[in-house]
Amino acid sequence: MVALVDFFWGWLVGSLLLGFAVGWISVVHRGPSFSRNAGLGIAGVAAVLVGLSLARLVPGRAGYWLDLFLVMVAAYLIGCAIGSWLRYWVVARQSQRP
Template sequence: MMALANFYWGWLLGSLLLGFAAGWISVVQRGTGLSNNAAMGIGGVAAVLVGLSLARIVPGRAGYWLDLFLVMIAAYLVGCAIGSWLRYWVVARQMQGS
C-alpha cells in the first residue's frame, strides 16, 4: 500500500482535490437518497472488493489496480466529505452573520 502512495501520490492528491471540489460545488440535497435494497447492494459490492483486496485473492496486475482503485475512491470520498462539510460550515456562518 505504501508503494501505491509513494508512486501515485500525485494521482491520489488529484483524487482528493477532485472530491473536495465536487463536495464544495454540489448542492446539498435533503432527499430520500438510495433505497434500502440499493444501499445494501452497493455496500455488498464494496465489502466484496475490500475483502478481495485484503485477502489478496486477486493476483498480479489486476490486484494492483484493484488496490489503486479502492485507495483512489477512498481519497475521493474523503475529499467529498471535507468539501461538503466546509461548504456547509461557510454557508451556515454567512447565514448567521446576515
C-alpha cells in the same frame, strides 16, 4: 500499499482535490437519495472488493489495479466529505450573520 501511495501520490492528491470540488458543489443540490436496497447493494459490493484486496485473492496486475482503485476511491470520498462539510460550515456561518 505504501508503494501505491509513493508512486501515485500525484494522482491521489488529484483524486482528493476532485472529491473536494465535487463535495463543495454538490451540497447545494438536494436530490432524492438512494433506496435502502440500492445502498445495501453498493455497500455489499464495496465490502466484497475490500475483502478481496485484504485477503489478496486477486493476483498480479489485476490485484494491483484493485488496490489502486480502492485507494483512489477512498481519497475521492474523503475529499467529498471534507468539501461538503466545509461548504455546509461556510453557508451556516453566513446565514447566522445579521
